[in-house]
Amino acid sequence: MTTSRPLRADALRNYQAIVAAATELFATAGANVPFEEIARRAEVGSATMHRRFPSRAALFEAVYAKQVDDLLEPRAAPDDPRQALEEWLRRFVLFIIGKRAFAEEMAHDTELVLAARRRIYATAEPLLAAAQASGEVRADVSADDVMRMLNGIGLADYPADGQRDRVVDICFRGLRPSEH
Incomplete structure (x- = not known):
């Protein structure tokens, strides 16, 4: 050993x-x-x-693990649960953008990726639940819905004019309960 x-x-x-x-x-x-x-x-x-x-794979693994650790690093959360969720999800989009360059290389290491996914969801789910409990976020949305939507946003190519930020803002407006 x-x-x-x-x-x-x-x-x-x-x-x-x-x-x-x-x-x-x-x-x-x-x-x-x-x-x-x-x-x-x-x-x-x-x-x-x-x-x-x-090996290149060992370096990819170290970079990916550091990015996950940075994403999950606790930060002072605002008192507003919706704002706490939004701030963390914006960090998640940046995480997706950062791993885009070598995502294909990481696909072979499914255990590492699955372990990271479990850790990411363990952070996202309580943030979403708190925002939903406060009435600031729709109750019919799951953490998986939000993570997949933001994953798609993070993987898309955007011009340098701030469009990605506008698309993320549209996403967050869509998470708010509708006012009928």
Whole structure:
């Protein structure tokens, strides 16, 4: 049985720098960005890069896990449950956009993706339930409905004129109970 020792401070810095550089480059240059470019951006040597991440799949996994952790990181929630839901769902859309570049690469690791999905829904469901209980969000909407809708919004291509934000705003207006 092998046990994982904590990384030394310099090794942890290198690991974090590589993951940060890969996250940025995957989002801007796509999933096929060369390892050497990631190492250069992270300001580490090629050997350090390959020692920390012996395969592209290992790097994708680390980037994806960090993005999920960032999405689920607790933040001070506003007193208004609808606003808390909306703020978190906006973060979810950014998460979807960030993983779009290498989603196909992650498709093979179904256990990692399913575990992340369970964690994401465990965060989204209580936020939605609280907003519904407050009467600010329609009662006939499930967390799965909202997550799939926002997933589609996050995966679409938009011009740089703010259209994505307008589409997200339309989605949120649609979640409000109708006033008959």
